[in-house]
Amino acid sequence: MSGVPAWARTLDTTFGSPLPGRYRAAPEDFIVEEQLDFTPEAHGEHLWLYIEKRNQTTLEVVKQLARRCDATPKDIGYSGMKDRVAITQQWLSVHLPGRDAPVDLTERLAVVDVRVLAQARHPRKLKRGVHRTNRFTLRLSGEAVDSGDVIARWEALCAQGVANYFGPQRFGLGGRNLARAEAVLARGWRKRDDRQGMLLSSARSFLFNELLSARINASHWNTPLAGDTLMLDGTQSVFRTDEVDPTLKARAEALDIHPTGVLWGVGYTPDESPAQRFEAGLAERHPVLCDGLSRSGVKPARRALRMRLGEPDLTVEAGNVVLTFSLPRGSFATAVLGELIAHPDFAGG
CATH class of the missing domain: 3.30.2350.20 (TruD, catalytic domain)
Structure with a gap:
């Protein structure tokens, strides 16, 4: 496996591809505040x-x-x-x-x-993943800002939510982590080959992004399907639905609930429901990764396909656009930026 693909964006059907832009020209352009509850x-x-x-x-x-x-x-x-x-x-x-x-x-x-x-x-050590959100302040510049294209895209993301992709840093430079993960999983994952679990995480993240991209292409990334496991916004609480009624559709439109995708693991077998047929497609397209994860010992989990921007704001300062917003822990600001500007970091390949 060489590199990672350019996964589908949610706004292209409305606005076309984003225009070139710049971010993180200096550390001061990318500010993150971790927030506990x-x-x-x-x-x-x-x-x-x-x-x-x-x-x-x-x-x-x-x-x-x-x-x-x-x-x-x-x-x-x-x-x-x-x-x-x-x-x-x-x-x-x-x-x-x-x-x-x-x-x-x-x-x-x-x-x-x-x-x-x-x-x-x-009394206790700080554990991984206990923070509630990250608050971002990001400064953007370039053609996307000068043309005003980024503003219209931003307003759309505030209304519809953002595709909850894992960021490119999860896969390493040029997708190297993913290539290593495939090699390790092909021969059978061992703790000594991956002591921090980085390769397992890279493989599961790739499969999730593949699933999310497929659902975006099918226009089903932000609306429930029969067989979906839905997550309440701002929580890890989930429930399965075998029938999508108007109430569920309205809650999804209001960003109160989000469809989820699988983080592949031991014993996971998709059923024949419309939602899980997308997940069955992962095993067909990426058997080495799915089979290797099933034998690795890692437990399956769920991740929301969509995230809501918390307290979003946009200001224009000296020809730059400054965005502020909060994201749930485990979500990536690069997923937001990839919808707003074209940049080599988000090009895939």
Whole structure:
């Protein structure tokens, strides 16, 4: 398998292909704020830090924090991986049983361009995926902005929602992670070949994107079909429907519920319902990935095919468009940008 395809966009039938645009010309053009739905309890063995980093990865900051607290990277917790070329704010935790953090920890981190914005103790380590949303502030420029094309597209996304694609970073440069995943799954996945589960994640993400693209092409990505598992907006609560009535259609149109797609895993076998026939098509087109995932031990899960933009806003500043919006955890701002501008990052191939 070489590279990744250019998956279908939802707005092309209305607006045509997006015009060229630029984003993330500098870290200041891509700002991310991680948002929890709870606060640390102010006591416990773990020190939680709300930090701001610039032009570095989350794992780079983890190593810096461990070094300055005389801890190991395994002692550090984080909820999500944040972009490198960006200014991002997120929570980290460090296990400090029976001891305080260095009194000059804030100053030590500032040396490596990490600002401590808040800190508090908590009884437990910060776990992956516990944050509620990410809030984005993105600055766009280029032909798409100069022509006003991006504004009309943005208004459409606010009304209809956004296709919940996994971003290109999930597949590695040139799709290398996906090629490696196919090779590992073909011979049988082993933990020692993929200790962090990155290759499993890449394969499942690719299959999900293939499914979503197929449903977009069939005009069924944002409307329920018989056999769909539907997800309540803003939650992980799901329910199956074997019959689509006017009430369900109205709720989907109001962005209250979203169709979901499978994240392939052990024991998953699609049935003959209209919705799951799309999923059966994955096994026909990508048998190596589906069979390998079925034998890997990973459990099947569901992911919404659509995401709603939270508190969306658009302003024009000095010839640039500035967008602000929130997305659920696990969703990618690149999925939004790929509908608004043409850029090599979203070209596929």
